[in-house]
Amino acid sequence: VAQAPGLELVGAVDPAPALCGRDLAALLEMSLPARVAIAPALDELLARGRPDVALHATGSRLPEVAGQLEQLVAAGVAVVSTCEELAYPFQRHPELSRKLDAAARGAGVALLGTGVNPGFVMDKLVVTLMAVCDAVEHVRVVRVVDARTRRESFQRKIGAGLSRAAFEAKSGAGALGHVGLAESAHMIADAMGLPAERRLRETLQPELADAAVQSAFLRVEAGQVAGLAQSAIVEADGVERVRMEIAMVLGAPSPHDAVTIQGSPALEMRVATGVPGDEATAAVAVSCAALVRELPPGLRTMLDVPLRPPWRGAAR
Amino acid sequence: VAQAPGLELVGAVDPAPALCGRDLAALLEMSLPARVAIAPALDELLARGRPDVALHATGSRLPEVAGQLEQLVAAGVAVVSTCEELAYPFQRHPELSRKLDAAARGAGVALLGTGVNPGFVMDKLVVTLMAVCDAVEHVRVVRVVDARTRRESFQRKIGAGLSRAAFEAKSGAGALGHVGLAESAHMIADAMGLPAERRLRETLQPELADAAVQSAFLRVEAGQVAGLAQSAIVEADGVERVRMEIAMVLGAPSPHDAVTIQGSPALEMRVATGVPGDEATAAVAVSCAALVRELPPGLRTMLDVPLRPPWRGAAR
Numbered sequence: 001v002a003q004a005p006g007l008e009l010v011g012a013v014d015p016a017p018a019l020c021g022r023d024l025a026a027l028l029e030m031s032l033p034a035r036v037a038i039a040p041a042l043d044e045l046l047a048r049g050r051p052d053v054a055l056h057a058t059g060s061r062l063p064e065v066a067g068q069l070e071q072l073v074a075a076g077v078a079v080v081s082t083c084e085e086l087a088y089p090f091q092r093h094p095e096l097s098r099k100l101d102a103a104a105r106g107a108g109v110a111l112l113g114t115g116v117n118p119g120f121v122m123d124k125l126v127v128t129l130m131a132v133c134d135a136v137e138h139v140r141v142v143r144v145v146d147a148r149t150r151r152e153s154f155q156r157k158i159g160a161g162l163s164r165a166a167f168e169a170k171s172g173a174g175a176l177g178h179v180g181l182a183e184s185a186h187m188i189a190d191a192m193g194l195p196a197e198r199r200l201r202e203t204l205q206p207e208l209a210d211a212a213v214q215s216a217f218l219r220v221e222a223g224q225v226a227g228l229a230q231s232a233i234v235e236a237d238g239v240e241r242v243r244m245e246i247a248m249v250l251g252a253p254s255p256h257d258a259v260t261i262q263g264s265p266a267l268e269m270r271v272a273t274g275v276p277g278d279e280a281t282a283a284v285a286v287s288c289a290a291l292v293r294e295l296p297p298g299l300r301t302m303l304d305v306p307l308r309p310p311w312r313g314a315a316r
Numbered sequence: 317v318a319q320a321p322g323l324e325l326v327g328a329v330d331p332a333p334a335l336c337g338r339d340l341a342a343l344l345e346m347s348l349p350a351r352v353a354i355a356p357a358l359d360e361l362l363a364r365g366r367p368d369v370a371l372h373a374t375g376s377r378l379p380e381v382a383g384q385l386e387q388l389v390a391a392g393v394a395v396v397s398t399c400e401e402l403a404y405p406f407q408r409h410p411e412l413s414r415k416l417d418a419a420a421r422g423a424g425v426a427l428l429g430t431g432v433n434p435g436f437v438m439d440k441l442v443v444t445l446m447a448v449c450d451a452v453e454h455v456r457v458v459r460v461v462d463a464r465t466r467r468e469s470f471q472r473k474i475g476a477g478l479s480r481a482a483f484e485a486k487s488g489a490g491a492l493g494h495v496g497l498a499e500s501a502h503m504i505a506d507a508m509g510l511p512a513e514r515r516l517r518e519t520l521q522p523e524l525a526d527a528a529v530q531s532a533f534l535r536v537e538a539g540q541v542a543g544l545a546q547s548a549i550v551e552a553d554g555v556e557r558v559r560m561e562i563a564m565v566l567g568a569p570s571p572h573d574a575v576t577i578q579g580s581p582a583l584e585m586r587v588a589t590g591v592p593g594d595e596a597t598a599a600v601a602v603s604c605a606a607l608v609r610e611l612p613p614g615l616r617t618m619l620d621v622p623l624r625p626p627w628r629g630a631a632r
Contacts, residue, residue, distance in 0.1 A: 311509025
């Protein structure tokens with residue numbers, strides 16, 4: 001945000017005792033035009049003045065963060081959130097979607113979920129490609145991530161270092177895995193025009209290490225869990241139309257992103273080495289922050305966003 | 317258009333004696349809900365009633381088609397055009413851009429240039445990718461087209477079958493080559509935030525056939541021109557920032573589209589075999605026709621378009 005022309009960083013909130021009250025410029029080791037002290041709570045930040053846009057990154061599950069979103073929207077603040085379930089919340093949380101949409105419309109601001117995934121690699125990019133097809137019979141999206149390149153919390157959430165039994169226990173409790181695959185699948189399915197009467201199946205399984213693998217944060221012995229593989233498959237009228245596959249594994253060979261469209265024309269797209277998750281999530285959120293005030297008020301999705309970088313040149 | 321839900325085909329114009337007056341359904345060999353006779357002129361079509369949107373595909377050079385665009389806009393019709401120079405007309409035609417923008421704003425409709433290229437492969441898709449980068453130092457876009465897959469007029473405009481001397485004469489007169497590379501380069505440069513004081517260099521050269529090559533429409537002997545290669549390079553402050561390269565050759569080996577972004581993160585994207593031009597141009601124009609009435613009035617570009625297919629599903 002500090003580097004994007006047209007955006008000005010005016011506040012920050014974090015309740016962590018180690019962070020609140022600290023000067024953001026010092027924490028980021030960069031200079032900012034004005035001092036920004038990290039507020040301990042949203043109320044306190046909003047009491048200082050209303051920002052135009054909030055970048056919200058506090059949790060993956062919509063019911064857990066909906067109160068924060070409602071507070072921002074009620075204050076007339078447009079919101080770009082990395083909450084994975086907000087990226088396309090209509091199927092998993094229809095009631096909450098309607099409520100947030102009504103609140104945002106009432107306040108005259110847009111509320112948008114984005115990120116690298118969901119939000120870009122496995123949905124927005126796919127939908128953008130589909131727009132040059134006359135017809136689309138089937139879409140397959142594959143993302144393979146070498147989790148060694150990701151932050152520690154990411155490496156933990158894929159179960160790296162667990163035994164198979166510990167993995168099964170944790171995944172049974174819903175504590176492991178990527179959140180957002182179903183959201184991406186529904187975004188694509190809607191963009192394909194599939195009927196609401198569709199079937200979504202999801203799978204999640206551990207990937208075991210063949211040999212020991214080490215990251216900056218943890219070590220996985222041979223036979224332990226190195227990560228996981230998930231899929232989400234959409235069928236309509238008994239026919240498979242969308243297949244999403246993601247593997248997030250410490251030391252995964254050939255990380256990449258791939259989109260295969262069976263249609264007219266058929267298209268095969270590949271991003272070599274894959275779009276790096278943490279860095280790209282920050283960048284796409286900033287790009288969206290520069291755009292969100294152009295969107296009509298209400299709960300919006302990446303389907304509504306004319307995605308572009310925030311640096312709009314001087315020539316127009 | 318006839319197959320896209322939400323769109324209804326209500327008219328067609330073509331002054332060609334072999335076409336005007338004919339029934340479109342018969343010509344397309346498909347059934348349409350109502351009879352559509354091809355009108356010989358735009359006046360006549362507009363006299364029958366005002367359509368919401370016009371799909372305009374009559375020429376590559378903006379000054380040659382601007383009168384048609386003005387007539388449509390003045391009648392209150394939103395326009396999606398495949399005119400290559402309309403895709404990003406601000407640098408080549410600043411006056412005409414202002415005039416068309418004012419006319420469209422005055423009429424309360426949007427006017428948009430699109431297509432596979434310019435409009436998608438070498439610009440919109442690139443800008444979409446750049447939105448997940450923090451910073452972009454350099455962008456290289458390569459498109460290699462095997463012209464055997466394209467229509468006859470395309471094969472002629474790349475000089476296939478000419479001698480080298482005939483090629484030089486025709487290209488000197490501006491009668492050969494791809495129109496739109498500079499437009500794509502400027503769209504990317506603006507999205508990168510490059511200053512208006514930039515330098516654009518363009519090159520065009522013939523590609524000679526090593527061996528005889530045959531298409532459905534013509535034959536090229538060894539040593540004759542099989543197609544051409546063009547480039548457009550943007551420099552700002554003395555540094556190359558954008559490099560666009562397109563080769564359109566009868567029998568080109570390994571046709572593909574590639575985007576290489578030097579930045580953070582660095583990204584390398586490839587569409588195997590490339591996006592097929594004629595089919596994808598028709599599809600993206602229809603996708604935009606379904607979207608153009610959501611755009612603010614005025615002269616718009618693909619930077620403004622939340623590109624997606626026209627089939628919006630039932631779930632929202």
